[in-house]
Amino acid sequence: MTAADPAPALYDCRDAYAATIEEIAAADERVVVVCSDSVGSSKLVGFKRRFPERLVNVGIAEQAMVGIAAGLANGGKLPFVSAASCFLTARGLEQLKVDLAYTNANVTVCGMSPGVAYGELGPTHHSIEDIAWLRAIDNLVILVPADPLETAQALRAAAGHEGPVFVRVSRMAVPAVHEPGYEFRIGRASRLTEGRDVTVIANGTMVSRALEAARLLAADGIAARVLAMPTVRPLDLDEVAAAVEETGAIVTVEEHSVRGGLGGAVAEAVVAMRPVPVRILGFPGFAPTGSASWLLSRFRLTGEGVREAALDVLARKQP
Amino acid sequence: MTVTASGRSPGRIGRSLPRGERVRRLAEASRLIRRQNLAMVRSAGLGHIGGDFSATDIVVTLLLAVLDIDPTDPAYPERDRFVLSKGHSSGVLYATLASCGFFDPDLLGDYMKPMSPLGGHPDRTKVPGVEANTGPLGHGLPIAVGMAIAGTLDGSARRTFCLVGDGELQEGSNWEALLAGSHHGLEHLTVVVDRNGLQQGAPTEETSRLEPLADKARAFGWGVAETDGHDHGALLDLFEQLPAEPGKPTFVIAHTHKGHPVSFMRDRAEWHHRVPSPDEVATALRELS
Numbered sequence: 094m095t096a097a098d099p100a101p102a103l104y105d106c107r108d109a110y111a112a113t114i115e116e117i118a119a120a121d122e123r124v125v126v127v128c129s130d131s132v133g134s135s136k137l138v139g140f141k142r143r144f145p146e147r148l149v150n151v152g153i154a155e156q157a158m159v160g161i162a163a164g165l166a167n168g169g170k171l172p173f174v175s176a177a178s179c180f181l182t183a184r185g186l187e188q189l190k191v192d193l194a195y196t197n198a199n200v201t202v203c204g205m206s207p208g209v210a211y212g213e214l215g216p217t218h219h220s221i222e223d224i225a226w227l228r229a230i231d232n233l234v235i236l237v238p239a240d241p242l243e244t245a246q247a248l249r250a251a252a253g254h255e256g257p258v259f260v261r262v263s264r265m266a267v268p269a270v271h272e273p274g275y276e277f278r279i280g281r282a283s284r285l286t287e288g289r290d291v292t293v294i295a296n297g298t299m300v301s302r303a304l305e306a307a308r309l310l311a312a313d314g315i316a317a318r319v320l321a322m323p324t325v326r327p328l329d330l331d332e333v334a335a336a337v338e339e340t341g342a343i344v345t346v347e348e349h350s351v352r353g354g355l356g357g358a359v360a361e362a363v364v365a366m367r368p369v370p371v372r373i374l375g376f377p378g379f380a381p382t383g384s385a386s387w388l389l390s391r392f393r394l395t396g397e398g399v400r401e402a403a404l405d406v407l408a409r410k411q412p
Numbered sequence: 413m414t415v416t417a418s419g420r421s422p423g424r425i426g427r428s429l430p431r432g433e434r435v436r437r438l439a440e441a442s443r444l445i446r447r448q449n450l451a452m453v454r455s456a457g458l459g460h461i462g463g464d465f466s467a468t469d470i471v472v473t474l475l476l477a478v479l480d481i482d483p484t485d486p487a488y489p490e491r492d493r494f495v496l497s498k499g500h501s502s503g504v505l506y507a508t509l510a511s512c513g514f515f516d517p518d519l520l521g522d523y524m525k526p527m528s529p530l531g532g533h534p535d536r537t538k539v540p541g542v543e544a545n546t547g548p549l550g551h552g553l554p555i556a557v558g559m560a561i562a563g564t565l566d567g568s569a570r571r572t573f574c575l576v577g578d579g580e581l582q583e584g585s586n587w588e589a590l591l592a593g594s595h596h597g598l599e600h601l602t603v604v605v606d607r608n609g610l611q612q613g614a615p616t617e618e619t620s621r622l623e624p625l626a627d628k629a630r631a632f633g634w635g636v637a638e639t640d641g642h643d644h645g646a647l648l649d650l651f652e653q654l655p656a657e658p659g660k661p662t663f664v665i666a667h668t669h670k671g672h673p674v675s676f677m678r679d680r681a682e683w684h685h686r687v688p689s690p691d692e693v694a695t696a697l698r699e700l701s
Binding site for chain 1: 545559584
């Protein structure tokens with residue numbers, strides 16, 4: 094970007110979520126939304142106005158919310174559960190495991206405002222463990238889209254998928270990272286830049302920062318491959334293998350704990366292939382109080398922070 | 413392995429029969445199913461016979477005489493739903509589903525054996541007639557509320573029944589679901605509490621008190637009915653006169669006895685998951701003949 098470029102437009106992916114849910118519901122009368130006092134925070138005011146009878150607000154009751162969604166699916170409905178990811182995934186975890194995943198219920202679970210979106214509210218409201226918890230559960234597709242276009246396509250893919258899907262819907266403003274012709278597919282990563290020196294694997298709000306790192310690295314004379322990995326499960330093992338064989342050094346970056354998320358998934362795959370240096374970027378533990386953008390800077394989840402990690406794995410890379 | 417539906421149905425105990433004949437046949441079915449259940453637990457060396465037996469007459473009455481279900485088409489959309497929230501009573505559910513004709517009763521001998529579809533807790537992806545995968549307590553009632561809301565959205569009068577254990581009501585998720593059930597006015601939803609008074613190791617009232625249970629349910633906005641959970645005639649009459657109050661879901665407190673009617677099991681907490689010895693099986697079978 095040059096000084097003459099305008100600042101990129103930024104988007105709250107919940108807006109794409111709201112518009113897409115309404116589109117899907119208009120086309121398919123089986124669609125219902127189940128939420129827990131989260132009409133406003135899930136941006137469901139428009140849905141409520143258009144489809145009042147198809148909005149099931151169970152109140153502040155996440156366990157019942159997920160169970161009720163399973164029952165609605167049994168009754169032939171296509172439920173979208175929508176609530177703050179921190180409460181939905183922690184409070185409703187056993188229901189997510191048993192009522193949805195083990196039962197193979199056709200339910201899409203939308204974890205809203207994940208990561209450190211509620212920065213100032215502190216670790217009670219941060220959701221930096223959700224992917225780790227869910228990744229341990231069998232038969233659950235996990236999607237972490239990066240921008241409005243990918244969010245919309247991920248939701249449509251989830252609606253068409255037989256079985257439960259978790260979609261993490263970002264609140265923190267992000268720029269568009271995918272071209273208008275982009276086609277999202279469950280289980281498929283996409284290369285946003287080509288490069289053979291190092292691979293940066295990112296999802297969600299971190300994809301734009303991985304692209305920024307690639308621009309900084311290019312100035313260092315380093316060609317970084319940026320791999321957008323919206324599907325944490327099932328992981329795109331072909332692209333991970335290509336990153337191992339063709340670049341030999343990997344950095345992962347996500348708005349999540351360093352334990353058990355995208356980085357954990359990639360590391361598990363890499364050690365089973367041919368071990369190469371991997372750096373996992375994320376939050377090391379409970380984060381302090383601060384805005385989301387301040388926290389991302391504080392923990393070096395920035396283009397510059399990713400660049401430094403890339404230089405580190407490059408230095409340790411086998412010749 | 414997945415069980416496939418069987419055509420070997422002994423016939424449902426429908427409304428075309430006189431009430432007295434239906435009650436007689438239900439009592440006979442309960443006797444047969446308890447005998448099968450004993451053999452299953454003995455063969456598996458595992459199970460929850462006490463809670464199976466407290467629930468038997470309720471499950472048998474619902475599945476054989478009350479619910480609109482079709483063993484030849486287990487997933488037809490307008491079927492009534494039955495959710496066994498106390499999933500550890502899988503033994504009685506399997507034996508009753510087999511009696512209904514959902515699968516071959518010979519499969520009951522595989523209960524909890526390696527790779528058997530008839531696991532310790534029911535799995536709807538493997539066993540026709542099972543509506544929900546239950547086991548962790550406090551899951552069935554929220555699921556049943558969702559099923560009933562789906563019926564309301566469809567403008568359907570199909571019914572949803574959920575059998576919960578009494579100790580299970582200590583799980584908070586039930587009370588979330590009780591709020592939702594009355595808020596949505598789900599009059600085609602009925603929860604039946606298997607009120608045997610005992611949880612795994614002790615009476616409910618000595619563990620975390622449930623009484624006054626009927627008052628609690630009323631305060632949560634449910635119509636309440638109480639019945640003898642071992643009286644097929646009383647159960648049949650109650651289930652055919654639902655809802656207890658128009659516009660409200662119904663909360664049935666079915667007074668039962670753990671291990672009923674076997675003399676040495678009845679009302680004894682250790683029979684929650686004790687496995688009877690061969691001599692005890694022989695005695696129990698004599699009492700059930």
